[in-house]
Amino acid sequence: MIEIKNLSKLYKHHKALQSVNLEISNGIYGLLGPNGAGKSTLMRIMATLMKPTAGDIFIDSYSINSDPEKVRSVIGYLPQHFHVYPQLTPVEILDFVGVMKGIHNKAERRDQIDYWLNEVNLKKKAKEKLKTLSHGMKQRVGIAQAFMGSPKLVILDEPTVGLDPEERLRFRNMISKEGLTKSILLSTHVVTDIESSCYDIAVLQNGKLLLDSTIEDLKEKACNKVWEGMVASTFLESFSDGTLLSTEYKGSHMNVRILADEKPFYGASLVEPTLEDGYLALLGGTN
Numbered sequence: 261m262i263e264i265k266n267l268s269k270l271y272k273h274h275k276a277l278q279s280v281n282l283e284i285s286n287g288i289y290g291l292l293g294p295n296g297a298g299k300s301t302l303m304r305i306m307a308t309l310m311k312p313t314a315g316d317i318f319i320d321s322y323s324i325n326s327d328p329e330k331v332r333s334v335i336g337y338l339p340q341h342f343h344v345y346p347q348l349t350p351v352e353i354l355d356f357v358g359v360m361k362g363i364h365n366k367a368e369r370r371d372q373i374d375y376w377l378n379e380v381n382l383k384k385k386a387k388e389k390l391k392t393l394s395h396g397m398k399q400r401v402g403i404a405q406a407f408m409g410s411p412k413l414v415i416l417d418e419p420t421v422g423l424d425p426e427e428r429l430r431f432r433n434m435i436s437k438e439g440l441t442k443s444i445l446l447s448t449h450v451v452t453d454i455e456s457s458c459y460d461i462a463v464l465q466n467g468k469l470l471l472d473s474t475i476e477d478l479k480e481k482a483c484n485k486v487w488e489g490m491v492a493s494t495f496l497e498s499f500s501d502g503t504l505l506s507t508e509y510k511g512s513h514m515n516v517r518i519l520a521d522e523k524p525f526y527g528a529s530l531v532e533p534t535l536e537d538g539y540l541a542l543l544g545g546t547n
């Protein structure tokens with residue numbers, strides 16, 4: 261169980277986090293929010309890389325303020341930008357992380373390295389220098405290292421950035437399995453990543469917790485607000501009352517989906533909202 265209590269962070273005069281309270285239990289917890297909402301700040305504080313201005317976080321009952329070393333022993337962390345020594349290979353990086361996580365038995369470290377390289381589909385690149393790997397492959401090394409040492413909480417800051425569709429799917433399946441035995445906090449801009457793997461979600465905006473609920477509740481925010489129908493392709497020239505969610509051109513006409521409180525055009529019908537619709541509705545349109 262992770263408890264975030266009255267957490268605030270001030271960067272000079274900017275309030276990056278404002279009295280955030282949140283409880284996270286086992287499973288996958290999604291963290292959503294627009295650019296600059298405070299997601300990475302919250303994750304860096306959880307990973308004990310930065311002190312909060314006020315408040316505390318308890319991870320497995322250890323305080324990030326008074327017991328940072330104990331906290332570090334029970335967490336894994338993928339930062340938003342995973343930069344490591346380009347001369348090292350994935351095996352060397354995971355071995356180093358394994359030692360840091362207290363896996364002193366060499367055979368046990370090797371088993372875990374094999375397991376996680378297989379999980380992120382990097383066995384073929386195990387002994388190649390990082391500088392020769394693609395961005396997506398490096399990101400997968402970052403994901404693997406976050407799971408080394410059986411952490412109780414894994415903090416993943418934008419883990420799917422740079423992953424191709426196949427690897428994104430593999431990642432989702434992998435964390436669905438891992439979420440059965442540990443807590444995983446995952447921040448992303450890709451709302452569909454959250455939809456397929458998380459049940460509980462939090463939304464941050466301007467450093468404040470806007471929502472702490474479930475996927476279904478977030479979808480509900482756009483209930484009776486998503487409209488769809490065919491319009492002339494000139495429709496957008498005069499469109500202003502609502503948020504355009506998607507367009508699909510069909511000759512001189514197009515099919516549009518619009519987020520609006522009122523019916524936006526004659527012939528529009530209400531449709532089932534997606535999670536992304538709910539998220540946009542919560543943020544007040546396109547934010």
Ligand SMILES: Nc1ncnc2c1ncn2[C@@H]1O[C@H](COP(=O)(O)OP(=O)(O)OP(=O)(O)O)[C@@H](O)[C@H]1O
Binds near residue numbers: 271296298301340
């Ligand atoms: N070191 C810093 N010094 C000053 N301000 C900072 C610093 N780091 C972040 N900020 C500011 O704090 C706010 C929150 O930043 P943070 O990186 O936590 O947001 P985020 O939700 O992770 O955004 P993104 O989705 O763009 O990565 C932003 O307004 C940012 O400009």
